[in-house]
Amino acid sequence: MEPEALPDWVIPPPGGFTADDFLRMRGLPRHTELIDGSLVFMSPQRRWHSRVINLFWVQLDRQAPEGLRAEREMAVRLAKRQVPEPDVMVVTAEAYDEGPATYHLPEGLVLAVEVVSPDSEERDRGTKPAKYAAAGIKHFWRVEEDEGRAVVYVYELDPGTASYVPTGIHHDRLKLTVPFDIDIDLNAVGSRP
Known part of the structure; x- marks a missing residue:
């Protein structure tokens, strides 16, 4: 044999x-x-990670204005050797409906969200944000766990340096006006959206 x-x-x-x-x-x-x-192979998701992804996906899609949609865990073709998979993203309706069936292009992304896991800390804190910024994605959020609670680090692209600059750290509630009006109760992780 x-x-x-x-x-x-x-x-x-x-x-x-x-x-x-x-x-x-x-x-x-x-x-x-x-x-x-x-x-890069992902290890199985922990419950907390999965719940945070679900919360952000549902809330971002629900709160997005017409012309934008939230999507979860879809590949993004950033460059010749870069195809990461953000945990959650907000894309234009055109990219959502008419783009390639198995991945997105960076010009269709408005926001990339990474939920940090023990095996992805370095990629989610350094490697992937740098690549998203280099591809011109205007908004990036990193979600970290702090004793079971979600903490969101919000970044916006500085076009002069083509890198992200921090615009806030949010603990109990994520309330923003960019990239659109957003209000998410971060204490809702684990409860039904």
């Missing part, structure tokens, strides 16, 4: 995978990302 052939993606090519390679791959584990040409 011959051993089963390994999938093509097990061994990366010299220089790493490209976004085109990545988007053609089949059989990858759920929520695999392409960062700097390398495949």
